Amino acid sequence: MNRRKGHPSEPVADGMGGIKPVVMVPDDNARTYAETTAPAQIDGDSPALHSTEEMRRLATPWSVAIAKAKLLASCQLPPGVILDPACGSGTQLAALCTTLQRPGLGVELSGAIAPLAAVNLERCEDSSGGDWSATSRVMWGDGTAAAAIIQAYHKHIDQNPNIALLHVDPARPNDAQQHTLNEMEPRLDELLTSWAPFLSKNPALILDVSPRLLDTQRLEIETIVSSIWGALPMTWQWLTQGRGRIDRLSLWVGAASGTSPSRLVRLTKTGEIHTIEGVSKSLNAQSSTVQIGDHLVIADPCLIASGLGETWKSLFANEGGRWDTVLGRRPIFINPKPPFLVQDELNSQKGSRMIVESMIQSTGEVVATIQILDEESISDITRIAANTGIHSLKLRCSLDPDLQPKLQSKIDREMRAYTPTGSTRSGFIAETSSSHVICKEYD
Incomplete structure (x- = not known):
């Protein structure tokens, strides 16, 4: 076997059938190995980090990792180090250490990846201008072997710091739509049981899991967490970067938990973080005929997935508002008044309005109903839209993938034939429970 500098070739037995932890020192050999194996790359605002193509595909993006760390910064964590017992390339651990200015302890089972994590942790410390790396370490070993890891860590730094936070993002089967908890590596029950003696009675935990997990x-x-520590506050967090999908799901426990059992986080392209907290509830659609003059909102389906649709609604809607549809990629909310006008009346805080807006895909006033949406009806639809002051019209409804571009192309051609008169706005076609409707967007 060819041995590469900075890369241990095989694990060392601990005499008990396990793997003896090995400290990965980010020396010149490790840096050379990292640069040769996976040249450092910058992802957005991230420092230059080492990771292979496969690792980048699976790793948490730096922007998401930093957002999670910023949310954690408001928590009252106990003194100590940040632990990630399955740290991979170390991206999330480095983001936590950089933001919280705390030392980190990472454990990685792969001897090929552990040196990369050690070098990445060092790189982030250098770029952040902090001094948390003096007692930060990455170990090559089994993250469920807590006693061996702690013993080796304390011996190497000649100190005995406590664990302030355990963060873990277990590996999951590739391309699996659903999986059992036993298929996660490391298994959560084994991992948490192993580390429980080294955590406080009110530990701070963040457990990243698949967004596709069933209720x-x-x-x-x-139940796993409660069986080890008893009744602890817990917050399920859904994180979305838009596009109508949940990007991350995690359980925040103990000192890391939020103020409510559920939290939806919207991370914008510019790094802004908007949160909605509350109690998850199933939504029931109240189907009825949508009237001209109603105000329609196509909401982010993440509101439905997180069960926080009613909490979001309470930020802006009056008693007459209702959910028309709650299934699919375009949940529809109907309100007698424009959402922002009502919101301004009920809550003038700028932050609340930004939260409301961050969860809206499209919104406008219903100006016409459509009984039939096909190629033959496009001429009538565009004429009606133009007469109401709409200068461009987009399809915001579910259609056959082959039909949608044909209809949109014809709509675009026909709308260009009309000369705008007076005030013109953009518009869209949405599908309610009773019909398709034309909506005029707000100024």
Whole structure:
């Protein structure tokens, strides 16, 4: 076997059938190995980090890692180090250490990846201008072997710091739509049981899991935590970067938990973080005929997935508002008044309005109903839209993938034939429970 500098070739037995932890020192050999194996690359605002193409595909993006760290900064964590017992390339651990200015302890089972994590942690410390790396370490070993890891760590730094936070993002089966908890590596029950003696009675935990987990599986995870530590405050966090999908799901426990059992986080392209907290509730659609003059909102489906649709609604809607549809990629909310006007009346805080807006895909006033949406009806639809002061019209409804571009192309051509008169706005076609409607967007 060819041995590469900075890269241990094989694990060392601990005499008990396990792997003896090895400290990965980010020396010149490790840096050379990292640069040769996976040249450092910058991802957005991230420092230059080492990771292979496969690792980048699976790793948490730097922007998401930093957002998570910023949310954690408001928590009252106990003194100590940040632990990631399955740290991979170390991206999330480095983001936590950089933001919280705390030392980190990472453990990685792969001897090929552990040196990269050690070098990445050093790189982030250098770029952040902090001094938290003096007692930060990355170990090559089994993250579930807590006693061996702690013993080796304390011996290497000649100190005995406590664990302030345990963060873990277990590996999951590739390309699996669903999986069992037993398929996660490391298994949460084994991992948490192993580390429990080294954590406080009110530990701070963040457990990243698949956004596709079933409700029953989330309850299983809560049961695992409760069986070890008893009743602890817990917050399920759904994080979305837009596009109508949940990008990350995690359970925040103990000192890391939020003020409510559920939290939806919207991370914008510019790095702004908007949060909605509350109690998850199932939504029931109240289907009825949508009237001209109603105000329609196509909401982010993440509101439905997180169960926080009613909490979001309470920020802006009056008693007459209702959910028309709650299924699919375009949940529809109908309100008698424009959402922002009502919101301004009820809550003038700028932050609340930004939260409301961050969860809206499209919104406008209903100006016409459509009984039939096909190629033959496009001429009538565009004429009606133009007569109401709409100069461009987009399809915001579910259609056959082959039909949608044909209809949109014809709409665009026909709308260009009309000369705008007076005030013109953009518009869209949405599908309610009773019909398709034309909506005029607000100024």
